[in-house]
Amino acid sequence: MTIELKKVNIEDKEILRNLLEKYDYEFSQWDNRDVNKLGLYGYNYLDCYWTEEKRWAFFIVVDGNLAGFVMINDYPEVDEVTDYSLAEFFVMYKYRRSGVGRFAAMKVFDMFHGKWQLKRHPKNIASVHFWNKVVSEYTKSNYKLIESYPNSVYNDGTLGDIILFTS
Known part of the structure; x- marks a missing residue:
């Protein structure tokens, strides 16, 4: 199996938008988000990945x-200084439990050296x-987990967990 990360160019934006809909549909079971009047979830920051630096x-x-896809930015949800935030991470069902997600996560961490934060929904x-397994393995258990971080509320009111580490 050959696994690679391919930069999403602006001409591929609609492909990413389509995958984001699948991701948001799956995620709605945890955050209870509704679709809009067009039957879509939408992703408010999609265009920013081609108009702003550090995305x-x-x-x-x-x-x-x-x-699947990986989306990274530099907008932390914590009070600590970080360089990168894992904004979105999605592996389609067919490829789960086969090492694809692990490979993609570790590759991204190796590509972007610095202080990371990632947020996860505890449900x-x-x-x-x-993420416990991958970050623990990547950092040799040298990371910080903050459960129910106060400024990380999901649509359903649940406080997100934040993982902080350095790559």
């Missing part, structure tokens, strides 16, 4: 097929286990 989007590609148990 990066990558497709996860497996054997030439789209398998998304699969995500909780995934």
Whole structure:
């Protein structure tokens, strides 16, 4: 299996928008978000990935097929200084539990050296286990977990967990 990260260029924006809808649909089981009048979730910051510095989007590609995406920015939700925030991370079902997500996460951490933060919804148990395992392995257990961080509220009112580490 060949796994790679491919930068999302502006001409690929609609592809990313389509994948974001699938991601948001799945995530709505935890954050209870509704669709808009067009039946879409929408992603308010999508255009910013081509109009602002310090925003990066990558497709996860497996054997030439789209398998998900990674979106990174520098907008922390914590009071601590960080360089990067894992804004969105999505691996399609077909590619889960095969090492694709682990590879993509570690590749991104290696590409962007510095202080990281990632936010996870505590009700998304699969995500909780995934990030605990991946970040622990990547950092050799040298990270900080802040559960129910006060300034990280999801649409359903749940406080997000924040993981801080350095790559």
